[in-house]
Amino acid sequence: MTFTYAHRVRSYEVDHQGIVFNGRYLELADAAMTEFFDGFGWTYPQLIALGFDPAVVAIDLRFRAPARLGDDLVVTVTCTHVGTTSTVLHFVVRRGEHDLASITTTYVNVTSGVGRSAPIPQPIRERLVAIAQHQGESS
Amino acid sequence: MTFTYAHRVRSYEVDHQGIVFNGRYLELADAAMTEFFDGFGWTYPQLIALGFDPAVVAIDLRFRAPARLGDDLVVTVTCTHVGTTSTVLHFVVRRGEHDLASITTTYVNVTSGVGRSAPIPQPIRERLVAIAQHQGESS
Amino acid sequence: MTFTYAHRVRSYEVDHQGIVFNGRYLELADAAMTEFFDGFGWTYPQLIALGFDPAVVAIDLRFRAPARLGDDLVVTVTCTHVGTTSTVLHFVVRRGEHDLASITTTYVNVTSGVGRSAPIPQPIRERLVAIAQHQGESS
Amino acid sequence: MTFTYAHRVRSYEVDHQGIVFNGRYLELADAAMTEFFDGFGWTYPQLIALGFDPAVVAIDLRFRAPARLGDDLVVTVTCTHVGTTSTVLHFVVRRGEHDLASITTTYVNVTSGVGRSAPIPQPIRERLVAIAQHQGESS
Numbered sequence: 001m002t003f004t005y006a007h008r009v010r011s012y013e014v015d016h017q018g019i020v021f022n023g024r025y026l027e028l029a030d031a032a033m034t035e036f037f038d039g040f041g042w043t044y045p046q047l048i049a050l051g052f053d054p055a056v057v058a059i060d061l062r063f064r065a066p067a068r069l070g071d072d073l074v075v076t077v078t079c080t081h082v083g084t085t086s087t088v089l090h091f092v093v094r095r096g097e098h099d100l101a102s103i104t105t106t107y108v109n110v111t112s113g114v115g116r117s118a119p120i121p122q123p124i125r126e127r128l129v130a131i132a133q134h135q136g137e138s139s
Numbered sequence: 140m141t142f143t144y145a146h147r148v149r150s151y152e153v154d155h156q157g158i159v160f161n162g163r164y165l166e167l168a169d170a171a172m173t174e175f176f177d178g179f180g181w182t183y184p185q186l187i188a189l190g191f192d193p194a195v196v197a198i199d200l201r202f203r204a205p206a207r208l209g210d211d212l213v214v215t216v217t218c219t220h221v222g223t224t225s226t227v228l229h230f231v232v233r234r235g236e237h238d239l240a241s242i243t244t245t246y247v248n249v250t251s252g253v254g255r256s257a258p259i260p261q262p263i264r265e266r267l268v269a270i271a272q273h274q275g276e277s278s
Numbered sequence: 279m280t281f282t283y284a285h286r287v288r289s290y291e292v293d294h295q296g297i298v299f300n301g302r303y304l305e306l307a308d309a310a311m312t313e314f315f316d317g318f319g320w321t322y323p324q325l326i327a328l329g330f331d332p333a334v335v336a337i338d339l340r341f342r343a344p345a346r347l348g349d350d351l352v353v354t355v356t357c358t359h360v361g362t363t364s365t366v367l368h369f370v371v372r373r374g375e376h377d378l379a380s381i382t383t384t385y386v387n388v389t390s391g392v393g394r395s396a397p398i399p400q401p402i403r404e405r406l407v408a409i410a411q412h413q414g415e416s417s
Numbered sequence: 418m419t420f421t422y423a424h425r426v427r428s429y430e431v432d433h434q435g436i437v438f439n440g441r442y443l444e445l446a447d448a449a450m451t452e453f454f455d456g457f458g459w460t461y462p463q464l465i466a467l468g469f470d471p472a473v474v475a476i477d478l479r480f481r482a483p484a485r486l487g488d489d490l491v492v493t494v495t496c497t498h499v500g501t502t503s504t505v506l507h508f509v510v511r512r513g514e515h516d517l518a519s520i521t522t523t524y525v526n527v528t529s530g531v532g533r534s535a536p537i538p539q540p541i542r543e544r545l546v547a548i549a550q551h552q553g554e555s556s
Contacts, residue, residue, distance in 0.1 A: 010309050011322075012160040016208045021151040022473050023447070026440030031288050044289075044348055055483075056439050061476040066532075069155045070322055115483075149448050150461075161334050162304030169301070170427050183428075183487055194344075195300050200337040205393075209461055254344075290438040294486045299429040347433045 003039055005032035005075040009067050019066035026059065029091045029103045032075040036089070040127055051121045054107035057086070063101045071095050079131040085109050085117040087128050142178055144171035144214040148206050158205035165198065168230045168242045171214040175228070179266055190260045193246035196225070202240045210234050218270040224248050224256040226267050281317055283310035283353040287345050297344035304337065307369045307381045310353040314367070318405055329399045332385035335364070341379045349373050357409040363387050363395040365406050420456055422449035422492040426484050436483035443476065446508045446520045449492040453506070457544055468538045471524035474503070480518045488512050496548040502526050502534040504545050 007028055015021040033054075037047060047053070067073055074094050081088035091103040111118045120128070146167055154160040176186060186192070206212055213233050220227035230242040250257045259267070285306055293299040311332075315325060325331070345351055352372050359366035369381040389396045398406070424445055432438040450471075454464060464470070484490055491511050498505035508520040528535045537545070 008309075010305065010312065011154045011156070012162060012305050012308055014155040015150045016153040016157060017150070017470075017472075018155060021443075021447075022476060023151060023440040023443030026438075026443065027288065027290050030290055030438075030440070031286075034288065053434075055434075055480075057480050059439060059476075059478040063472075063474050066472075147448075149444065149451065151444050151447060156331075156333075160304075160308075161337060162301040162308070165299075165301030165304065166427065166429050169299075169429055170425075173427065192295075194295075194341075196341050198300060198337075198339040202333075202335050205333075289432045289434070290440060292433040293428045294431040294435060295428070296433060301429060 003032075003036045003077045005035050005077065007031070007073045007075065009069055009071040009073065011069060014069050017066075019068060020071075022061065022063070025061060025093065025101055025103060028073070028075055028093065029059075029089075029105060032077050032091055033089060033105070036077040042124070047124070050124060051109075051111075051118065052124050053110050054087070055110045055115070056105055057108050058106040060104045061101065062103075065098060065100050067093070067095060067100050073100070078135045079128045080104070080135060081106075082120070082125060082128045082132050084119050087120060142171075142175045142216045144174050144216065146170070146212045146214065148208055148210040148212065150208060153208050156205075158207055159210075161200065161202070164200060164232065164240055164242060167212070167214055167232065168198075168228075168244060171216050171230055172228060172244070175216040181263070186263070189263060190248075190250075190257065191263050192249050193226070194249045194254070195244055196247050197245040199243045200240065201242075204237060204239050206232070206234060206239050212239070217274045218267045219243070219274060220245075221259070221264060221267045221271050223258050226259060281310075281314045281355045283313050283355065285309070285351045285353065287347055287349040287351065289347060292347050295344075297346060298349075300339065300341070303339060303371065303379055303381060306351070306353055306371065307337075307367075307383060310355050310369055311367060311383070314355040320402070325402070328402060329387075329389075329396065330402050331388050332365070333388045333393070334383055335386050336384040338382045339379065340381075343376060343378050345371070345373060345378050351378070356413045357406045358382070358413060359384075360398070360403060360406045360410050362397050365398060420449075420453045420494040422452050422494065424448070424490045424492065426486055426488040426490065428486060431486050434483075436485060437488075439478065439480070442478060442510065442518055442520060445490070445492055445510065446476075446506075446522060449494050449508055450506060450522070453494040459541070464541070465529055467541060468526075468528075468535065469541050470527050470529040471504070472527045472532070473522055474525050475523040477521045478518065479520075482515060482517050484510070484512060484517050490517070495552045496545045497521070497552060498523075499537070499542060499545045499549050501536050504537060 009020055013020050013024040076092045078090050080090045086106060086108045088106050093101040108117050109120045148159055152159050152163040215231045217229050219229045225247045227245050232240040247256050248259045287298055291298050291302040354370045356368050358368045364386045366384050371379040386395050387398045426437055430437050430441040493509045495507050497507045503525045505523050510518040525534050526537045
């Protein structure tokens with residue numbers, strides 16, 4: 001059960017070397033994460049209403065091959081860990097059959113406006129656990 | 140009495156053509172505007188406290204020559220118009236003696252959080268009028 | 279015959295005021311322009327091969343209302359002018375029935391790598407003229 | 418022997434949560450890296466001429482506390498590893514005494530335009546080794 005997000009590389013995302021600038025991959029991951037939750041029927045305001053406001057605490061990026069202007073990228077999103085207050089999403093950026101990059105992001109749920117960590121709300125937790133288990137079995 | 144803001148062109152600001160992407164000039168103008176007011180002793184929180192929260196309603200950009208990776212740019216900021224609720228700032232982007240681009244931005248003062256137009260507070264208005272008059276005389 | 283491009287507003291496009299930063303509209307216009315030509319079957323490499331490498335010489339932006347996180351925007355692209363070496367595209371950014379912003383961009387065709395202006399290649403010119411005429415009649 | 422790079426947080430770098438978007442930290446690291454080498458007298462064209470064109474293969478970011486609009490940040494740059502073809506730079510982002518974030522970036526030297534890994538040129542290697550050793554002793 002993997003979620004995918006499509007993106008075409010734009011001219012302003014490419015740097016002087018003609019390849020997508022590394023910081024732009026974090027825009028891609030952010031957009032893919034939003035659509036991942038949206039796919040479950042949770043928009044950002046709905047996540048906030050449920051008590052889920054994820055703050056990024058760690059990001060690991062690995063680059064295998066560059067993306068270039070006009071490339072049609074597909075980002076795969078999976079959940080690889082769910083703790084009490086934190087969760088880890090794993091993004092793989094592909095162009096056709098080629099793995100170009102992967103991004104592993106650790107989020108801690110915070111109380112909006114306060115910034116203190118808070119347990120991940122039960123309905124969101126259940127959904128993420130189901131994905132993480134499925135992911136564990138299939139890998 | 141012209142204010143200047145310096146900026147070195149970064150790799151992520153350059154697009155696939157090897158020139159600074161047009162949208163990045165608006166980042167440059169925004170930073171220059173902030174420092175322009177900061178030069179009068181008004182940080183953004185202080186402007187808000189004074190009742191000045193400028194919303195952009197119009198921007199005109201003109202490009203004469205491209206900026207490239209590593210270019211040392213200087214942005215000149217002047218005020219060319221002050222109305223009751225609106226003001227116009229004019230930015231010229233230069234590399235050495237060369238004019239590369241100009242940006243003319245019209246701001247309307249809004250009541251923060253409400254979005255309704257409001258008169259520009261007197262101390263800010265006086266300062267902008269002085270600059271606009273000086274500018275008118277010198278040109 | 280208007281071309282449309284859809285975009286959902288992302289968290290990184292929103293500034294400290296909670297509204298889409300003005301420079302991001304130029305990313306939107308650039309993406310819409312690329313898809314506009316792509317809709318005629320011309321990718322960027324194909325445009326270059328045909329002898330069309332558009333350089334932006336002027337941009338006018340007008341803002342009526344702000345766009346916010348999660349907004350589903352639709353950008354309409356039309357051609358309003360075709361000269362020998364230059365053309366003007368007009369973009370309107372809407373959220374549902376609401377006009378939020380418009381962008382008018384003047385491009386000059388340049389010889390790639392050289393930067394000198396060059397006539398717009400005939401097949402592209404014909405297509406743009408047809409759109410501009412249709413636009414003139416319908417408005 | 419640590420190199421520092423200063424940056425003031427801009428409105429367009431802040432996301433809907435009012436904090437600097439994570440992708441913007443990679444712009445900060447890229448600018449700091451450029452100035453780090455510039456501090457040794459090597460501009461990007463000079464690095465290329467020497468045979469050094471660093472490609473990013475891995476980035477680890479850790480966030481401790483958010484940066485906000487107007488924050489005056491200082492980025493510290495050190496070299497923590499030098500191999501035959503790769504090197505690791507470590508960036509710490511501070512606001513006053515507070516550590517806000519750290520970024521560890523692994524670069525592989527590539528032959529420009531070809532993308533194959535190549536040994537780091539001797540003068541650059543020597544400089545990086547000296548910094549990495551000094552760093553190892555002082556920590």
